[in-house]
Amino acid sequence: MRAVVLLSGGLDSSVLLYETRDSWREAIALSVFYGQRHYREVNAAEKIAGALRVPFRRVNLDDLRPLLHGSALTDSSVPVPDGHYQEESMRATVVPARNLLLLSVAAAVAVAEGAEEVAYAAHAGDHAVYPDCRPSFIEAVGLVLRLCDYRPVLLRTPFRDWRKQDIVRRGADLGVPFDLTWSCYRGGELHCGTCGTCVERREAFELAGVPDPTRYQERKE
Amino acid sequence: MRAVVLLSGGLDSSVLLYETRDSWREAIALSVFYGQRHYREVNAAEKIAGALRVPFRRVNLDDLRPLLHGSALTDSSVPVPDGHYQEESMRATVVPARNLLLLSVAAAVAVAEGAEEVAYAAHAGDHAVYPDCRPSFIEAVGLVLRLCDYRPVLLRTPFRDWRKQDIVRRGADLGVPFDLTWSCYRGGELHCGTCGTCVERREAFELAGVPDPTRYQERKE
Numbered sequence: 001m002r003a004v005v006l007l008s009g010g011l012d013s014s015v016l017l018y019e020t021r022d023s024w025r026e027a028i029a030l031s032v033f034y035g036q037r038h039y040r041e042v043n044a045a046e047k048i049a050g051a052l053r054v055p056f057r058r059v060n061l062d063d064l065r066p067l068l069h070g071s072a073l074t075d076s077s078v079p080v081p082d083g084h085y086q087e088e089s090m091r092a093t094v095v096p097a098r099n100l101l102l103l104s105v106a107a108a109v110a111v112a113e114g115a116e117e118v119a120y121a122a123h124a125g126d127h128a129v130y131p132d133c134r135p136s137f138i139e140a141v142g143l144v145l146r147l148c149d150y151r152p153v154l155l156r157t158p159f160r161d162w163r164k165q166d167i168v169r170r171g172a173d174l175g176v177p178f179d180l181t182w183s184c185y186r187g188g189e190l191h192c193g194t195c196g197t198c199v200e201r202r203e204a205f206e207l208a209g210v211p212d213p214t215r216y217q218e219r220k221e
Numbered sequence: 222m223r224a225v226v227l228l229s230g231g232l233d234s235s236v237l238l239y240e241t242r243d244s245w246r247e248a249i250a251l252s253v254f255y256g257q258r259h260y261r262e263v264n265a266a267e268k269i270a271g272a273l274r275v276p277f278r279r280v281n282l283d284d285l286r287p288l289l290h291g292s293a294l295t296d297s298s299v300p301v302p303d304g305h306y307q308e309e310s311m312r313a314t315v316v317p318a319r320n321l322l323l324l325s326v327a328a329a330v331a332v333a334e335g336a337e338e339v340a341y342a343a344h345a346g347d348h349a350v351y352p353d354c355r356p357s358f359i360e361a362v363g364l365v366l367r368l369c370d371y372r373p374v375l376l377r378t379p380f381r382d383w384r385k386q387d388i389v390r391r392g393a394d395l396g397v398p399f400d401l402t403w404s405c406y407r408g409g410e411l412h413c414g415t416c417g418t419c420v421e422r423r424e425a426f427e428l429a430g431v432p433d434p435t436r437y438q439e440r441k442e
Binding site for chain 1: 280282285288317321322324325329352357358370
């Protein structure tokens, strides 16, 4: 079984890559640059794939950036909000139809590479703010991938009912090099420690009872 | 009502653009370059949008080309087959998960531009050879677009049950400048007249009883 793993370079997808290998699948790691200001995550992805000796593919969709205006992740005129992921303000970090785009690219690569699966690290914590992480979306896109080419592409989302701390715990068991992963939306030298994804990252390590190797710019109050 | 119209620059999507305007919608034409060797179609698309004074957006996904190997449309080592569209040999012209990619880009643009609809010119003649034109795929992708962002994106496929000659007839009624459209997969100076899409184009004009303004390289035997 071969699987194309959507690897952002963040916590969840890095654990997914290790989990994919652990489940005896041959993995191809795929990172997509869509104009996100935290480009560092794509470099992180490459390092993680390298650590696991998994083939790494990078796709540049930067040309989409001017069309996908209005998100704090791709439009430098929109500030990245501080705060907790679940808050309304986090809507600013939604990139139009992003996961559908990423999954489409992954499906195309899977067909071209003869892989049977696409793996994607949506998890339960994402549902509230991101429509394209919800179970209804995952189910619908799973059907589309089965129909989009001659051979069905299967969508694998083993973390769909997990909380982020469950993913961190699993990652610790699998020996994921957490220090290589990148979450921060601001994409500075260090993780800022205050944007939604940094707040969630910190919390997940705490709740999982796993030491957090991340150096944050802002210490916790 | 605003609609993002996927405009390849071929017959079907050009008629769709005119039909969209005729149905009192505000249209945005969207062309995607995905490494197809018949790049001429993107230039044709721009001309057609210009003729109708519709805003034109072009997205370059050329970076995908090396990943989407194996199709005659994107891989110059694979010859474009001659013959009829319905034949098995036409499988060589399938680009992995292409329409899913195009529709995902269109959905993202629709969300970013505040458009309610994506319009796409799948028609009944395409079903046999192309999995991503079949009614089951269209239905599934329609559901995905409704779920991929906060606001549902509606998928409009008015030609889904039409034959190509029906589209030509409708285009003639709407005054579509057929001479500006480009179909040929070979992408030479003139339409080759023998590849699947040229054969189908010729036939559709004949069956519709509409004069064909196209200059073909190969005259019909």
